[in-house]
Amino acid sequence: xxxxxxxxxxxxxxxxxxxxxxxxxxxxxxxxxxxxxxxxxxxxxxxxxxxxxxxxxxxxxxxxxxxxxxxxxxxxxxxxxxxxxxxxxxxxxxxxxxxxxxxxxxxxxxxxxxxx
Amino acid sequence: xxxxxxxxxxxxxxxxxxxxxxxxxxxxxxxxxxxxxxxxxxxxxxxxxxxxxxxxxxxxxxxxxxxxxxxxxxxxxxxxxxxxxxxxxxxxxxxxxxxxxxxxxxxxxx
Numbered sequence: 001x002x003x004x005x006x007x008x009x010x011x012x013x014x015x016x017x018x019x020x021x022x023x024x025x026x027x028x029x030x031x032x033x034x035x036x037x038x039x040x041x042x043x044x045x046x047x048x049x050x051x052x053x054x055x056x057x058x059x060x061x062x063x064x065x066x067x068x069x070x071x072x073x074x075x076x077x078x079x080x081x082x083x084x085x086x087x088x089x090x091x092x093x094x095x096x097x098x099x100x101x102x103x104x105x106x107x108x109x110x111x112x113x114x115x116x
Numbered sequence: 117x118x119x120x121x122x123x124x125x126x127x128x129x130x131x132x133x134x135x136x137x138x139x140x141x142x143x144x145x146x147x148x149x150x151x152x153x154x155x156x157x158x159x160x161x162x163x164x165x166x167x168x169x170x171x172x173x174x175x176x177x178x179x180x181x182x183x184x185x186x187x188x189x190x191x192x193x194x195x196x197x198x199x200x201x202x203x204x205x206x207x208x209x210x211x212x213x214x215x216x217x218x219x220x221x222x223x224x225x226x
Contacts, residue, residue, distance in 0.1 A: 031212060033212075033213050033214075035216075040218070041218055041219075042204050042206070042216030042217055042218050042219050043159060043204075043214075043216050044216070045209060045213040045214065045215065048211060048212060048213045050212075055211060056209075056210070056211040056212075056213060091158060091159070093159075095212075103164075104149070104161040104164065105149075105159075105161060105214065106161070107158040107159045107160070108158065109157075109158050110158055
């Protein structure tokens with residue numbers, strides 16, 4: 001399977017614990033995005049990488065959230081001191097360079113986080 | 117900031133009926149993308165519209181981009197049960213990421 005993969009698929013944690021998610025994008029894609037989706041809502045943008053550079057972060061991304069893409073391939077998203085409000089599906093997407101700068105994004109299956 | 121709004125939030129149709137969802141932006145969009153998310157699944161790209169007044173068709177699906185590039189629509193002719201899911205429009209934010217609408221959830225009963 002050459003699509004976007006995410007691990008773990010599900011994570012249950014207690015409030016105050018730290019969690020880390022991993023995303024493996026499609027290999028030739030240089031752009032990688034993290035989104036968060038809650039029930040009944042569309043995906044909300046969190047952050048974006050062009051190769052290894054984190055070029056954009058949403059105001060939604062508090063100081064407890066950090067993301068890395070150390071070699072321009074896989075990416076990790078860490079949430080420190082989790083809160084119940086962090087419970088959501090965390091989606092990763094990747095894309096190549098496209099016309100007018102925007103191209104189709106390929107989404108992974110997501111990591112569902114439940115904070116107790 | 118730029119917001120993308122979709123209506124209706126839900127639509128329940130009988131199989132064979134038509135369906136339309138509308139997307140409106142508070143600002144002019146350079147382009148707009150549409151995605152479909154099946155229940156329990158992840159968003160899957162359907163199409164991107166770039167030109168003012170553009171109309172694109174994919175079998176029973178017709179996508180339109182408004183002349184002012186502030187609105188868009190998706191029309192499905194003769195719905196099938198396989199069309200069930202949530203349809204999202206998304207416009208670019210200040211960079212290359214997307215601002216998604218809340219989506220329209222389509223339920224099709226046989």
